[in-house]
Amino acid sequence: MSIHAPKPAIGLDNVPAAETALSHVDGERGELIIAGRRVGDLVAEGGFEHATALLWSSASGRPISAEETQRALGEARVAAFADIKRLLAGTDGMDTVSAFRAALAALHAHDGIAPRALATGAAAVIGAALVRRTRNLAPVAPNAALSHAADYLQMMWGNNAPSDKEAAAMDAYLVTASDHGLNASTFTARVVASTHADLFAAVTAAYCALTGPLHGGAPEPVLDMLDAIGTRERIKPWIENELDKGERLMGFGHRVYRVRDPRADVLKAALERFNPKNARMAFALEVEAAARAALAVRYPKRPLDTNVEFYTALLLDALEIPRAAFTPTFAVSRMAGWTAHIEEQVRRGRLLRPSSVYIGAMPGA
Numbered sequence: 001m002s003i004h005a006p007k008p009a010i011g012l013d014n015v016p017a018a019e020t021a022l023s024h025v026d027g028e029r030g031e032l033i034i035a036g037r038r039v040g041d042l043v044a045e046g047g048f049e050h051a052t053a054l055l056w057s058s059a060s061g062r063p064i065s066a067e068e069t070q071r072a073l074g075e076a077r078v079a080a081f082a083d084i085k086r087l088l089a090g091t092d093g094m095d096t097v098s099a100f101r102a103a104l105a106a107l108h109a110h111d112g113i114a115p116r117a118l119a120t121g122a123a124a125v126i127g128a129a130l131v132r133r134t135r136n137l138a139p140v141a142p143n144a145a146l147s148h149a150a151d152y153l154q155m156m157w158g159n160n161a162p163s164d165k166e167a168a169a170m171d172a173y174l175v176t177a178s179d180h181g182l183n184a185s186t187f188t189a190r191v192v193a194s195t196h197a198d199l200f201a202a203v204t205a206a207y208c209a210l211t212g213p214l215h216g217g218a219p220e221p222v223l224d225m226l227d228a229i230g231t232r233e234r235i236k237p238w239i240e241n242e243l244d245k246g247e248r249l250m251g252f253g254h255r256v257y258r259v260r261d262p263r264a265d266v267l268k269a270a271l272e273r274f275n276p277k278n279a280r281m282a283f284a285l286e287v288e289a290a291a292r293a294a295l296a297v298r299y300p301k302r303p304l305d306t307n308v309e310f311y312t313a314l315l316l317d318a319l320e321i322p323r324a325a326f327t328p329t330f331a332v333s334r335m336a337g338w339t340a341h342i343e344e345q346v347r348r349g350r351l352l353r354p355s356s357v358y359i360g361a362m363p364g365a
């Protein structure tokens with residue numbers, strides 16, 4: 001582009017960078033379609049394996065069943081667990097979010113296991129092992145016969161096999177967050193895949209993009225925010241004070257949605273099904289209402305509503321997942337979408353190479 005051309009919006013808003021049959025975000029209507037289904041309907045159909053099978057089928061152009069996916073993920077968890085010492089080697093002393101990144105980077109191809117399944121299975125094994133490590137507990141072996149959601153909890157909790165209700169709540173989360181159009185981490189995965197680097201490089205890069213607080217790093221600060229507010233009387237002054245300081249309220253606003261993020265309500269409903277008497281819920285609802293009202297006053301022309309991270313934080317907290325593991329848990333889910341986008345990009349895409357607007361000096365100027 002010539003430096004004399006009109007300056008486009010910086011940030012790639014509304015710039016299509018790929019064609020995809022995997023998911024669609026309609027920001028005006030507040031609709032998320034994953035593999036041809038509305039996100040709430042996909043959760044109701046049930047099963048991370050089902051959602052993942054739909055995504056992988058679409059990406060590969062070959063029908064893959066939920067049963068085949070369940071088998072592949074079970075085998076992958078077992079293979080990753082056999083390698084867990086090596087995967088975590090060198091991560092001592094690192095925080096959970098960073099150690100997860102280093103362990104993902106250590107993944108490599110295994111004979112007989114599709115890379116997409118290995119990455120997805122390994123994410124749950126690594127995430128669970130890191131949670132246990134923060135409690136000075138040894139990793140627990142996977143049970144390939146369990147669903148991915150139930151096994152993730154089982155590997156985290158050890159002998160406490162999850163109840164059907166707990167597994168269903170985790171499953172609802174894993175399905176809800178499994179894919180979401182060309183968000184920053186998925187775009188990153190596609191950029192790396194577009195160079196024909198391998199899948200493990202692409203998912204590691206995607207995870208790195210996910211960890212920032214403007215993307216998947218938000219749910220931990222959501223709970224920190226609720227803790228910092230503390231009491232009902234402090235809600236309004238705390239929020240006003242943060243906004244006066246120019247701080248962002250975590251769990252609110254979205255680049256694409258101009259109405260409420262549909263995933264917020266899907267996760268809120270999952271939490272209500274799981275634990276209708278959740279101790280944080282009443283307080284969180286008040287904070288949510290006050291935050292939305294304050295943002296509407298400050299940004300009357302820029303709707304800033306609740307996003308997925310607000311109820312992610314509440315649901316994962318209710319499942320007793322430590323907040324340091326929220327972002328890795330997001331990656332356990334989004335791995336389904338990332339791996340599908342990587343395959344779709346390699347099969348149908350071109351090298352992703354955008355342009356920049358040069359604002360530097362010209363020779364001789």
Ligand code: ACO
Pocket residue numbers: 183213214215216218247248249250251252253254255256299302304307308309
């Ligand atoms: N709290 C306070 N102000 C906000 C918030 C917020 N949560 N979100 C946006 N704004 C403000 C911005 O500061 C900006 O104000 P300004 O014009 O005075 O500078 C204005 O609203 C417009 O915001 P944009 O910069 O256009 O928003 P953008 O599309 O770049 O950001 C984002 C979207 C990153 C999600 C933003 O809303 C945000 O930072 N939210 C808080 C963090 C969060 O919840 N992240 C999780 C996102 S969901 C996900 O990725 C899975």
